[in-house]
Amino acid sequence: MRFDDEPIEPGDPLPILPGHHSAGRFERLLRAGVFTITAELSPPDSANAEDVYARARIFDGYVDGINATDGSGANCHMSSSGVCALLTRAGYAPVMQISCRDRNRIAIQGDVLGAAAMGVNNLLCLTGDGVAVGDHPGAKPVFDLDAIALLNIVRTMREQACFESGRALTTPPKVFLGSAANPFVPPLDFQVARLAKKARAGAEFVQTQYCFDVSLLERFMQQVRDEGLDKRLFILVGIGPLASARAAEWMRTHVPGVRIPDAVIDRLRRARGKGAAKAEGKRICIDILERVREIPGVCGVHLMAYRQEEAVAEIIDRSRALDGRIPWYPGRDRHSRPAREVDSPTELPEEMLA
Amino acid sequence: MRAVRYWSVSHAGAMQRVYQALERLLIMIDPLLRKLGYQHLEAPFAAVERVLKGWFFDCRMCGHCVLQSTGMSCPMNCPKQLRNGPCGGVRADGSCELDPAMRCVWVEAVRGAARLPGERIQVIQAPLDHSLVGRSAWLRELRLRTAP
Numbered sequence A: 001m002r003f004d005d006e007p008i009e010p011g012d013p014l015p016i017l018p019g020h021h022s023a024g025r026f027e028r029l030l031r032a033g034v035f036t037i038t039a040e041l042s043p044p045d046s047a048n049a050e051d052v053y054a055r056a057r058i059f060d061g062y063v064d065g066i067n068a069t070d071g072s073g074a075n076c077h078m079s080s081s082g083v084c085a086l087l088t089r090a091g092y093a094p095v096m097q098i099s100c101r102d103r104n105r106i107a108i109q110g111d112v113l114g115a116a117a118m119g120v121n122n123l124l125c126l127t128g129d130g131v132a133v134g135d136h137p138g139a140k141p142v143f144d145l146d147a148i149a150l151l152n153i154v155r156t157m158r159e160q161a162c163f164e165s166g167r168a169l170t171t172p173p174k175v176f177l178g179s180a181a182n183p184f185v186p187p188l189d190f191q192v193a194r195l196a197k198k199a200r201a202g203a204e205f206v207q208t209q210y211c212f213d214v215s216l217l218e219r220f221m222q223q224v225r226d227e228g229l230d231k232r233l234f235i236l237v238g239i240g241p242l243a244s245a246r247a248a249e250w251m252r253t254h255v256p257g258v259r260i261p262d263a264v265i266d267r268l269r270r271a272r273g274k275g276a277a278k279a280e281g282k283r284i285c286i287d288i289l290e291r292v293r294e295i296p297g298v299c300g301v302h303l304m305a306y307r308q309e310e311a312v313a314e315i316i317d318r319s320r321a322l323d324g325r326i327p328w329y330p331g332r333d334r335h336s337r338p339a340r341e342v343d344s345p346t347e348l349p350e351e352m353l354a
Numbered sequence B: 001m002r003a004v005r006y007w008s009v010s011h012a013g014a015m016q017r018v019y020q021a022l023e024r025l026l027i028m029i030d031p032l033l034r035k036l037g038y039q040h041l042e043a044p045f046a047a048v049e050r051v052l053k054g055w056f057f058d059c060r061m062c063g064h065c066v067l068q069s070t071g072m073s074c075p076m077n078c079p080k081q082l083r084n085g086p087c088g089g090v091r092a093d094g095s096c097e098l099d100p101a102m103r104c105v106w107v108e109a110v111r112g113a114a115r116l117p118g119e120r121i122q123v124i125q126a127p128l129d130h131s132l133v134g135r136s137a138w139l140r141e142l143r144l145r146t147a148p
């Protein structure tokens, strides 16, 4: 899908349409009612920019936004602002995750300004996992803010053009605001209320935790619609392929907030033979994608394919989630763009040569 | 003590009534307190609060009490000190992501809030003002309410 006001340079922002908050493609697509796809980029443990680009390229032509995680699982990696700086240079549309675990309000607000200045259009405000679950359990947990307080602060920065302290900004950050939701953990009946609170605090989109239990999601979405929240929030459901029964077991015991029903693990266990479990994992993911797509109020999916990033393309292809559309990636329009079409000036029409 | 903390949440309604009675009493005697000078009352008030709220709620003296918005479950006992709702890591049995031996303070808060009138749990709480930590929340509240 191409917008008719596409910028010539990939890194340039799109014009901000009336009623929109950001100059990004991601918000454009959601507001146009297109089934939208995002994927999580696992940040490298290196200082090499090419490592980031290589990981982003895997998603070329398949996703509308790339989530840059912020020390997810409380493990140390390249920072989300570092990853976003690289991605925006190439024109990608990153969703920059900001966790409250490692930085206080002074650092975070500074990062928000920096990110917006670099061309980051989408921010995902998260509380963050506790340090105890990560690779630096001795680190000091900050949690000066929580996700809701953070949303509120960034919205104030955007709309009132001031810091939390009240001090004025000369140019406010034009960002599209998101947060996470986890419909799969207790207190189950409070999760919709929590989502409503996030919407009131400023969230415009949400990406959910991994969904492996579609019936729980259906129940949640029913409550979401009853509250009219589907009219106020774009909801992208988190999905991902499981590599094996063992990986699934590990995930549900070690990754906070992930709920995997026994039926899913049994399905993986029954797959025998080389590569069979992996293939079954992808099939489960495709099944889930197809089912969640039918649920009213679901606007897209967020793929988290940790260490299986190459599976993303296959899952999207086989589920036809894009309906034949090709999301923007660096170079997509190179051959159709008039300015780049012609290599030698002699081929230019006469009036342009004049 | 966790057992007492859970008990207080189970009796959130009664606890809130005690709290509100205390509020009325303080407002009544405010002219007297004012004469004594709030600055002299800070230390004794904080000491009393530390003991009483410590016993009933495992209070951490954040200095800005939101118990009535959190079903009388003190949010500062959450390892992430979340004041606006649970994180996404709550375990399937309702225990805390980071401390499996403790019930998530927000699972408790939802339980307590169900026993209280109104929907104060829905109020968006501003981030904590860390300069208040260790000070009397009651005195602060009183001063805010009776400020001319």
Ligand code: SF4
Binding pocket: B077, B078, B079, B080, B081, B082, B085, B086, B087, B088, B089, B090, B091, B095, B096, B097, B098, B099, B103, B104, B105, B106, B107
């Ligand atoms: S599970 Fe509950 S108590 Fe534990 S960190 Fe999360 S919100 Fe806090």
